[in-house]
Amino acid sequence: MGEIRTKLWLATKNQGKVKEFQHFFAELGWDVEAVPQGAPDVVEDRDTFAGNAIKKAEEIAKHYNMPALADDSGLEVDALGGRPGVYSARFAGEDASDEQNNQKLLAELANVGEESRGARFISSIALARPGRETLVSFGTVEGSILFAERGTEGFGYDPLFLLADRNRTLAEISLAEKNSLSHRANALRSMIEMLKMEAGDE
Ligand SMILES: O=c1nc[nH]c2c1ncn2[C@H]1C[C@H](O)[C@@H](COP(=O)(O)OP(=O)(O)OP(=O)(O)O)O1
Ligand SMILES: [Mg+2]
Numbered sequence: 001m002g003e004i005r006t007k008l009w010l011a012t013k014n015q016g017k018v019k020e021f022q023h024f025f026a027e028l029g030w031d032v033e034a035v036p037q038g039a040p041d042v043v044e045d046r047d048t049f050a051g052n053a054i055k056k057a058e059e060i061a062k063h064y065n066m067p068a069l070a071d072d073s074g075l076e077v078d079a080l081g082g083r084p085g086v087y088s089a090r091f092a093g094e095d096a097s098d099e100q101n102n103q104k105l106l107a108e109l110a111n112v113g114e115e116s117r118g119a120r121f122i123s124s125i126a127l128a129r130p131g132r133e134t135l136v137s138f139g140t141v142e143g144s145i146l147f148a149e150r151g152t153e154g155f156g157y158d159p160l161f162l163l164a165d166r167n168r169t170l171a172e173i174s175l176a177e178k179n180s181l182s183h184r185a186n187a188l189r190s191m192i193e194m195l196k197m198e199a200g201d202e
Contacts, residue, residue: 010034011039043055053070061130
């Protein structure tokens with residue numbers, strides 16, 4: 001079998017996501033690259049993860065006339081009625097840092113007991129391709145929010161997110177392990193299944 005090289009833009013400016021995508025796709029032998037810093041900024045103004053993921057992927061695919069993959073993701077906390085959800089990146093304000101968002105989350109949950117701190121990460125992945133319909137998939141991972149940060153791996157809310165059924169946060173496991181169980185990896189695996197089905201239909 002000849003070598004298959006799939007050139008795909010990763011429509012994200014989040015270096016944490018780029019690392020996870022590149023590790024994931026390296027195993028499949030796909031050629032994926034993060035969009036340059038000068039790529040168009042996509043305004044994430046939709047009110048669903050899928051809506052924003054589709055917008056990011058389609059605008060970059062159109063700009064470069066190349067396939068583009070985007071993730072829109074966030075944290076849903078039960079005690080906050082599902083917030084911050086699609087607003088996770090801006091929880092502590094526009095251009096908030098991960099640290100500011102984590103501090104805001106801890107403050108909002110300061111008086112919430114351990115039994116009520118359930119949460120999940122959600123990812124929606126969109127794959128946009130010139131001249132073809134955009135594919136969309138979803139993935140989740142269940143856990144709870146700690147009272148203080150633990151671990152130094154990963155990015156975003158990882159140090160506060162304790163995985164269900166194990167005494168580890170997402171910042172206390174390796175990149176390979178995160179890619180075996182994360183919301184984003186689950187959404188990516190579902191996307192690969194959709195591509196296989198599509199190939200089978202042709
Ligand atoms: O695995 C994760 N571990 C920790 N935190 C995470 C994760 N996945 C999403 N998150 C948080 C980070 C950010 O607060 C928001 C995503 O916002 P989201 O707009 O999708 O990403 P982003 O603005 O960082 O990069 P971009 O839009 O260029 O892909 O949820
Ligand atoms: Mg974003």
